[in-house]
Amino acid sequence: MLTQLAAVLRRPFVLDVRAMALLRMAVAVILLTDLAIRSTDLEAHYTNLGVLPLHVLFERAWNPYQFSLHTSSGIWEIQALLFLLAAALAVGLLLGWRTRWMTVGSWLMLVSLQNRNPMIAQGGDDLLRMLLFWGIFLPWGRVWSADAQGQPALRQYSHFSVATVAFVVQIALVYVCTAFLKNAPEWTTEGTAIYYALSLDQVLMPVGRLLYPHYELMRWLTHLTYYTELLLPVLLFIPVATNFFRLVFVVVMFGFHIGISLTLFVGLFFLISFAALVGLLPTPAMNWLGTKFGPGVRRVAAYLREWGQRLPGWLVPLQVQMQVQWHPRIPAHPQFRLLPVLRNTVLLVLLAYTVWWNLDGIVTPRYTMHQPLRWFGYLFRTDQHWGMFAPAVFKDDGWYILEGRTNDGRLVDLYRGGRPVTYAKPASVMALHKNDRWRKYSENYLFIDNEWMRPYYCNYMRRIWEKDPSHKPLRHLDVVYMKEVSLPNYQVEGPTRQVLCGCEP
Incomplete structure (x- = not known):
């Protein structure tokens, strides 16, 4: 009976490893895109000749718990080398070559880059950073990767772990917390938040201009936005018809972020949100996608393998001799069981810490996280704040x-x-x-x-x-x-x- 109950309760946190592989590749592409955009302002944003020299950063905008390789030098040549290193790690992550190490390296480089200039950071940076952080513990290199070459085929694509629980909870926190933080009358009673948002010419997109004259429609959309963020994440935790409710969540939120991207200039935030939603695609959806696009993908993969065989072995990360296994086979002996227990315990503590951090400022002051406990969030950059247009929209x-x-x-x-x-x-x-x-x-x-x-x-x-x-x-x-x-x-x-x-x- 308890076993059956446990199986039901864990359903909302079971992820498809193919969806996680798509998440990995999407995150890698976004990392490369972000690096490409940032590189156009290499001198302006990351050198001593730019708008934030190192001595000013340390004096005005530095947290003593943070670290950054990008603060090792104020010249553009060193910054360019660090950008190239980050790009190489992102390519390795995209290919799924030594995935865990590429994930750790990409996360470290992203944290380092974001810490170098916090004055240009936006909400999407927090989400991208957390996707990489939890990705360290996810098996998102198990399929569709160089690491998967030569490994036995999976008998099923469903995967459950503390890391998948953390990922699902993290996505829910993004939306629920931003809804709780939107406590101004413009959101909760007046319904004027989107009117004021589209009054901001600095972020107004062409579709937003078309929407702006329709006041009643904007008022209706304001309430719809608020309650979508507040209530829709509940679908992620329903243990019956889980695949259906999760697919509803993914489809609705895809449309939600498309709408935002067409009306407001939000940078890469909508693409990062798309990547996060891809990781939630249920197994039936992945099976359907495989039926529709699988043959074409396999033809491309076959072409790439044929092309790769013409290159020297040391240039081809997809070759079998360079593969590593995500789940090495460990003998079933009691002395080896301690490692998973420790790993899961650490992950549970990290998840509890993340939830507490998010709820701080929403719950009563009695449960506020005091400053001495915040060092971990600042050091590993699990700190996050989802106050998009909250508590009210700028006037x-x-x-x-x-x-x-x-x-x-x-x-x-x-x-x-x-x-x-x-x-x-x-x-x-x-x-x-x-x-x-x-x-x-x-x-x-x-x-x-x-x-x-x-x-x-x-x-x-x-x-x-x-x-x-x-x-x-x-x-x-x-x-x-x-x-x-x-x-x-x-x-x-x-x-x-x-x-x-x-x-x-």
């Missing part, structure tokens, strides 16, 4: 002008390639930002607590401008913010010109 909006005065007295806007300064709102404020990292930087730049950032940004932009011999030298540069406050009923206050910082040669 302050606006756009930047890099107002430079040339030696002959003309005012030029560095943000717009040196054209004459105009204070009119641009057609697309979002287009002023090169990527989401710069958008997040500009958001943090506004806060009074981050006022220390401003001189470094101003001087960096002036130096970059004057590196181009075709640009006229500047006598002075002001970072101007045209502040525009969103009000109810499609009203705005402003814009008002605010000089955030100024610098001279």
